[in-house]
Amino acid sequence: xxxxxxxxASPASTQKAPPSRLREFWSSFKENRGAVIGLIVFxxxxxxxxxxxxxxxxxxxxxYRDAQLVPPFWQEGGSTRFLLGTDAVGRDLLSRLIYGxxxxxxxxxxxxxxxxxxxxxxxxxxxxxxxxxxxxxxRLMDIVLSFPSLxxxxxxxxxxxxxxxxxxxxxxxxLQPHFVRxxxxxxxxxxxxxxxxxxxxxxxxxxxxxxxxxxxxCLAPIIVQAALSFSTAVLDTAALGFLGMGAQPPTPEWxxxxxxxxxxxxxxxxxxxxxxxxxxxxxxxxxxMGDGLRDALDPKLxxx
Amino acid sequence: MxxxxxxxxxxxxxTHSGQFRAVDGVDVTVDEGDLLAIVGESGxxxxxxxxxxxxxxxxxxxxxxxxxxxxxxxxxxxxxxARRRIVxxxxxxxxxxxxxxxxxxxxxxxxxxxxxxxxxxxxRSQRQDRAVELMRQVGIPAPEKRLQAYPHQLSGGxxxxxxxxxxxxxxxxxxxxxxxxxxxxxTIQAQILELLTGLQQETGMALxxxxxxxxxxxxxxxxxxxxxxxxxxxxxEVGGLFQNPHHPYTAALLAALPERATxxxxxxxxxxxxxQFDRPxxxxxxxxxxxxxxxxxxxxxxxxxxELGRALCHYPLIDGQPTGKESAA
Amino acid sequence: xxxxxxxxxxxxxxxFIGVTVIAFAFIRLLPGDPILLLAGExxxxxxxxxxxxxxxxxxxxxxxxxxxxxxxxxxxxxxxxFSTKRPVLDEFMQLFPATVELGLCAIVLATLIGxxxxxIAAVNRGKFFDQALMSSALVGYSMPIFWWAxxxxxxxxxxxxxxxxxxxxxxxxxxDTPTGFMLIDSLLSxxxxxxxxxxxxxxxxxxxxATIPLAVxxxxxxxxxxxxxxxxxxxxxxxxxxxxLRVNGVHALRNAxxxxxxxxxxxxxxxxxxxxxxxxxxxWPGIGKWMVDSIFxxxxxxxxxxxxxxxxxxxxxxxxxxxxxxxINPKIRKG
Numbered sequence: 001x002x003x004x005x006x007x008x009a010s011p012a013s014t015q016k017a018p019p020s021r022l023r024e025f026w027s028s029f030k031e032n033r034g035a036v037i038g039l040i041v042f043x044x045x046x047x048x049x050x051x052x053x054x055x056x057x058x059x060x061x062x063x064y065r066d067a068q069l070v071p072p073f074w075q076e077g078g079s080t081r082f083l084l085g086t087d088a089v090g091r092d093l094l095s096r097l098i099y100g101x102x103x104x105x106x107x108x109x110x111x112x113x114x115x116x117x118x119x120x121x122x123x124x125x126x127x128x129x130x131x132x133x134x135x136x137x138x139r140l141m142d143i144v145l146s147f148p149s150l151x152x153x154x155x156x157x158x159x160x161x162x163x164x165x166x167x168x169x170x171x172x173x174x175l176q177p178h179f180v181r182x183x184x185x186x187x188x189x190x191x192x193x194x195x196x197x198x199x200x201x202x203x204x205x206x207x208x209x210x211x212x213x214x215x216x217x218c219l220a221p222i223i224v225q226a227a228l229s230f231s232t233a234v235l236d237t238a239a240l241g242f243l244g245m246g247a248q249p250p251t252p253e254w255x256x257x258x259x260x261x262x263x264x265x266x267x268x269x270x271x272x273x274x275x276x277x278x279x280x281x282x283x284x285x286x287x288x289m290g291d292g293l294r295d296a297l298d299p300k301l302x303x304x
Numbered sequence: 305m306x307x308x309x310x311x312x313x314x315x316x317x318x319t320h321s322g323q324f325r326a327v328d329g330v331d332v333t334v335d336e337g338d339l340l341a342i343v344g345e346s347g348x349x350x351x352x353x354x355x356x357x358x359x360x361x362x363x364x365x366x367x368x369x370x371x372x373x374x375x376x377x378x379x380x381x382x383x384x385x386a387r388r389r390i391v392x393x394x395x396x397x398x399x400x401x402x403x404x405x406x407x408x409x410x411x412x413x414x415x416x417x418x419x420x421x422x423x424x425x426x427x428r429s430q431r432q433d434r435a436v437e438l439m440r441q442v443g444i445p446a447p448e449k450r451l452q453a454y455p456h457q458l459s460g461g462x463x464x465x466x467x468x469x470x471x472x473x474x475x476x477x478x479x480x481x482x483x484x485x486x487x488x489x490x491t492i493q494a495q496i497l498e499l500l501t502g503l504q505q506e507t508g509m510a511l512x513x514x515x516x517x518x519x520x521x522x523x524x525x526x527x528x529x530x531x532x533x534x535x536x537x538x539x540x541e542v543g544g545l546f547q548n549p550h551h552p553y554t555a556a557l558l559a560a561l562p563e564r565a566t567x568x569x570x571x572x573x574x575x576x577x578x579x580q581f582d583r584p585x586x587x588x589x590x591x592x593x594x595x596x597x598x599x600x601x602x603x604x605x606x607x608x609x610x611e612l613g614r615a616l617c618h619y620p621l622i623d624g625q626p627t628g629k630e631s632a633a
Numbered sequence: 634x635x636x637x638x639x640x641x642x643x644x645x646x647x648x649f650i651g652v653t654v655i656a657f658a659f660i661r662l663l664p665g666d667p668i669l670l671l672a673g674e675x676x677x678x679x680x681x682x683x684x685x686x687x688x689x690x691x692x693x694x695x696x697x698x699x700x701x702x703x704x705x706x707x708x709x710x711x712x713x714x715f716s717t718k719r720p721v722l723d724e725f726m727q728l729f730p731a732t733v734e735l736g737l738c739a740i741v742l743a744t745l746i747g748x749x750x751x752x753i754a755a756v757n758r759g760k761f762f763d764q765a766l767m768s769s770a771l772v773g774y775s776m777p778i779f780w781w782a783x784x785x786x787x788x789x790x791x792x793x794x795x796x797x798x799x800x801x802x803x804x805x806x807x808x809d810t811p812t813g814f815m816l817i818d819s820l821l822s823x824x825x826x827x828x829x830x831x832x833x834x835x836x837x838x839x840x841x842x843a844t845i846p847l848a849v850x851x852x853x854x855x856x857x858x859x860x861x862x863x864x865x866x867x868x869x870x871x872x873x874x875x876x877x878l879r880v881n882g883v884h885a886l887r888n889a890x891x892x893x894x895x896x897x898x899x900x901x902x903x904x905x906x907x908x909x910x911x912x913x914x915x916x917w918p919g920i921g922k923w924m925v926d927s928i929f930x931x932x933x934x935x936x937x938x939x940x941x942x943x944x945x946x947x948x949x950x951x952x953x954x955x956x957x958x959x960x961i962n963p964k965i966r967k968g
Contacts, residue, residue: 034771142644143651146944146951150906151924155940158928159662235777239910242779243925258780265783266791273787276780283775291771360871385876392874399865399872407866409887409963419873454963470873 028296035292041285049101056095057083060252064090069268085270087261093270096252097278103253104234104282107168111233114172116226119179124210126180127187138184141177149174150239157245164237164253167246171236175229182225186218220297227290231283238279254279307477307510308334308357311371315349315356315534318364324580326352326365328534334478338510339501341525341542343518343557347577349534350514354480358397359387375477393423396471400483402463406455412439412466413451419473438469443499461492465499472503478510485520497524518561522546530554533577533588540613548623550608550615552593555624587618595619595626641955648948656941657702660933661695711938716930721938725920730813731801732912732919736904738835739842744897747847748886751854751893755862756881766851773848778907782841782914789837796833799916803830838915842907846900853896857889864888891962898954902947 030036048055070086071078072093078085084093126137144152149171156170190196191214199213238255240246247253249260254275261271315327327349334340342350356367357379372379375394379387399405407415416438417431426434432451439447442465455463464484471479481500485493501524504511513525521528521542528545530538530553538551549555556573558564575592584590590600605618612620619626668677668685677685685691690698705711711721750770754763790798797803801815808822816835819827861867862885870884908921916922920939927935 139644139647139651142648143655145902146648146652146948147655147940148902148906148909148943148947150909151940151943154909154925154928155659155936158936159659231775235775238777239779242910243913244929255777255779258783262783265787269787272780272783276777276783279777279780280772280775283777284772287771287775358872360868388874388876390874392872397872399869401865404865405869407870407884407888409891409961418875422874456963467869470869 025296029292032292032295034288035295038285038288038290038292041281042289045101045282045285046105048098049105052098052102056092056098058092058095060091060096060099061250062091064092066090069264069271071268072270075270084274085268087257087271088264088268091250093274096257097254097274099252100254100257100275100278101282103164103247103251104238104279107164107237107253108230108233108286111168111172111175111237112226112230114169115175115229115233116179116222118172119176120183120215120222122176123180123183124187124215126184127191127214128206128210134184137180141180144174144177150236153236153240154243154245157240162245162248164241164247164251167237167240168233171233171240174236175232178225178229179222182221183218186221187214190214190217224290224294224297227286227293231286231290234279234286235283306333306373307336307338307375308332309371309373310353310357310369313353313356313367313369313372315352315361316366316368318366319580321580325583326534327356330531330534330536332512332529332536334510334512336477336510337504337508339504339513339524339526340511341513341515341521341528342531343515343521343528344531345516345577347533347579348531350531351482352534353531354397354482354512354514358391358395358480359384360397389423392419393474394476395478395480396474396476397480397482398464398467398471398484401487402467402484403455403460403487405467406458406463408455411452411454412458416451416466416470416473419470423474434473435469438473439466441472441503442466442469444469460488461496464488464492464496468496468499468503472507475507476509478512479504480512480514482514483516484513486516493520500524518557519563530557533583535588535616536607536614537589537616538613545613548621550613550620550622551589551617552595552621552626553589554613554615555621556592556594587616589617595621637959638956641952645948645952649945652941652944652948653703653706654699656937656944657699659937659940663933706941711941712934714927714935715932716927716935721935722942724923724935725939725942727813728918728920728923731815731917732905732908732921734814734816735835735838735842735911735917735919736901736908738839739904739907740846740897740900742839742843743847743850743900747850748854748890748893751851752858752881752886752889754851754855755858756877758859763855767855770848770851773844774852776844776848778841778844779910779914781844782837782911785837785841786914796837797830801831801834801918802827803834806830838911838917841914842904842911845907846897846904849896849900849903850893854889854893857892858885861885861889891958894961895954895958898951898957901950901954905943905947 064082064086067082067086068090069088070082070090072085073080073083075085082092082094084097086092087096122137122141126134129137147155153167153170153174156173157166160166160169196209196214199209204213237246238253238258241253241255242259244259247256249256257275258272261268261275265272310330310332313327313330313332314325317324317326330349330353332340332342332353342354344350352361352365355361356365357372357374359379361367369380374390377386377390379390382390406412410418413432413435416435420426420431420434424431435451436447439450444450444462444465450458450462450466455466458466468484479500484500485496488496497520500511500513503509511525513520515521525542528538528540528542529536530545530551532553538545538549538554540550545554546558549558553573556571559571560573562570573592578584578588578591584601585604586602587593587596587600587605590596593600599618603618605616607614607616608620612622615621619628621627668682668689668691690701693701709722711725713720714724717724750766754766757763786798789796802819803826806819806822806824806827808818808824808827810818811821812818815831816828819831858881862881864885866888867880867885870880875884905921908917908919909925910921911917912919912921913925920943924936924939924943927933927939
């Protein structure tokens with residue numbers, strides 16, 4: 001087949017084929033009530049993250065010295081000026097939470113992109129590599145996995161220096177072995193199938209076979225893992241922020257906000273409750289969505 | 305008095321698309337020491353009626369019957385607890401897949417002795433002795449050693465023998481064998497059947513053999529009950545049934561036996577057992593029956609008398625010819 | 634079984650070597666001169682610098698340093714804490730029982746509730762209890778436990794005043810701790826009220842730490858049970874006249890437990906990660922808090938040694954779980 005012949009054909013086929021698969025996926029995804037709720041909450045959260053400057057009543061770091069630790073509006077002493085109250089230095093809690101959505105979404109996206117691309121690359125290589133290289137990669141992953149993930153991330157941040165970016169890199173490194181294992185396992189089962197052998201016999205270059213022939217058929221479990229890792233990323237980055245090893249104050253990141261609020265747990269419940277609630281709802285929505293994705297994309301993985 | 309008496313038993317399953325009637329007004333009678341075969345294709349409801357008797361159907365099933373009596377006890381009104389005292393003791397059952405019917409996590413001996421512990425007052429050593437005796441009875445060599453084996457260490461034939469040993473543990477009055485040889489190698493099948501009939505004679509228990517294989521029936525049992533689409537279509541002594549089947553379905557089943565084939569090509573029964581959505585209004589066999597006419601399609605038949613094998617047919621066969629057709633026309 | 638053990642050990646050793654390499658590399662990966670870093674902000678004189686360099690072996694080639702490091706490990710020498718001047722291993726051994734006590738309580742709580750809950754949910758599949766339980770499990774699974782712990786404190790320590798906020802023991806009690814397990818030591822001490830105090834200090838951290846494993850175990854038990862309940866041998870057990878309790882709780886559960894035990898074992902790593910947060914919040918004097926404090930104090934000898942020891946604990950637990958898995962799964966044991 002010449003280039004000129006294959007070229008016009010490929011855009012047409014890529015335009016035609018996916019919608020039917022997508023529709024099939026959507027019809028089985030929307031059967032799952034929890035997953036749809038998760039998707040709606042997730043989209044709402046994405047909406048808030050994008051439109052934060054328009055939605056937030058105040059800037060996240062403006063301090064109103066006259067209004068420190070004001071309770072939410074429905075409680076005695078609260079006012080509709082600050083709907084969810086203010087923190088210890090008089091910043092509007094609602095505005096900080098809204099801006100916090102930006103961070104969480106950005107964190108999740110970046111960490112998952114990093115972890116997935118690195119993990120899938122290593123996994124495909126391990127799946128196709130000679131035995132020694134495969135063993136080397138997998139042993140390395142075993143080693144990474146024998147440290148509790150949060151501890152390793154903490155130590156990595158200690159090496160790199162505490163900042164939001166370093167926290168995200170550390171978490172991506174800790175997450176990627178799961179992608180390596182998953183991808184390798186999927187590649188190994190696909191590799192021996194007839195269409196791969198056919199591609200080889202037809203003289204396909206190894207790189208092309210690895211990434212164009214085999215990888216697309218391994219995507220379902222990887223996508224599911226990516227969705228579920230999104231929630232781990234949000235959770236662990238918040239945990240690092242909480243321990244003072246992630247985003248640094250005054251960044252309105254939810255975990256960091258919680259850390260700042262710790263000393264007020266017995267006096268001002270709202271500064272503690274709301275950031276955590278945001279983390280919980282976000283993670284819950286992503287997990288609901290991830291469960292639905294898993295059931296819709298890969299019936300074999302269907303567990304619960 | 306009959307050991308087991310079932311009158312007009314029906315079983316309905318609740319499915320996503322509505323009710324499905326798997327057993328439709330079936331009668332079964334088993335006397336003490338009886339040897340009955342229930343024959344039919346898959347989907348004829350032969351296993352389901354026996355599972356209903358044992359109380360082993362899932363909660364989606366609704367069981368109704370005019371009479372469901374075992375050994376003088378009404379199983380329709382009995383409490384679950386009281387039923388469990390009968391099931392596994394006086395009635396026991398063995399299944400199609402011996403390998404997966406044994407629990408992989410426990411030894412054979414544990415599983416046999418569990419049954420003894422539940423239903424008898426035997427001491428530990430008595431149970432061990434009884435288990436060894438049972439293993440010997442079903443022809444398993446080196447019983448003491450095999451009792452300590454896990455199911456995956458046994459072959460299919462050995463597993464089915466172990467299942468039989470377990471079923472016989474409490475000297476049941478009735479053993480139901482649900483396609484006990486279907487999953488086994490042909491050479492093993494005959495051994496297991498021989499074992500079952502031998503044990504039946506030895507212990508005097510009644511045996512109900514559920515099978516789809518007319519060949520198995522011929523050499524094993526005394527009476528045969530043929531079921532089709534959840535209904536009993538014929539009941540006869542085995543000799544009479546093979547010589548002079550009264551229901552067209554029985555006749556067709558017999559004609560499909562390789563050893564009875566007269567032509568070069570083996571005859572088959574066209575079509576399949578009706579499912580949930582294609583149940584005919586009249587005789588359920590009419591779409592596949594070579595003798596069917598307008599009456600068969602429109603009207604449900606009622607069973608004939610015992611002299612005609614209670615054939616559920618408008619025109620019961622005698623010597624291969626339909627009867628009563630002229631009078632109806 | 635023996636060959637299984639040997640194969641398992643064969644992967645244990647290279648992983649352990651890898652872990653020592655990572656722990657060894659840790660101090661050398663820190664940006665800047667390790668000695669200046671270790672000395673902190675006060676700085677050191679030139680003689681002291683040379684002395685320290687010699688003491689830590691930094692004047693040796695790297696491979697030599699690594700070998701010395703590994704030899705040290707086998708002699709139990711994991712360095713000395715800069716802040717307390719005590720050997721890292723001694724500190725670890727002193728604090729480890731606190732973490733074990735908390736972790737064991739959490740895993741026991743998670744198992745005792747999670748397995749029956751999963752079984753009941755599976756048996757009542759699709760009914761109200763199942764749906765309620767699985768929804769709560771998903772919430773538990775998504776819970777940021779550092780926040781959850783704070784909420785528990787707000788409600789039970791703040792509003793209700795039932796439990797203490799932090800620590801392991803009321804200040805009015807003082808006694809020797811021969812085992813390191815406060816529940817046992819308080820009983821041995823014979824002081825009235827000490828055991829009560831130990832329990833009340835344990836409750837909130839245990840709940841916080843148990844939440845995620847509990848959710849995971851309940852979910853896993855449910856799905857394993859659902860798979861097993863459709864098996865032929867479950868029908869056989871019912872055909873023997875066994876009660877529903879025995880059918881579900883012995884015949885089905887025994888098989889469903891095989892994957893669940895793996896999950897419980899794997900949650901030990903999660904548990905140690907969770908202990909970092911839980912111990913920090915409740916000021917629980919265990920190794921999680923020790924690690925966090927050491928990172929903040931830049932006590933890098935402790936971080937290095939702690940990292941190695943914690944990884945070793947996780948690896949040993951995983952090894953035990955694998956052996957246990959072989960033990961409860963007859964197909965591996967005798968196959």
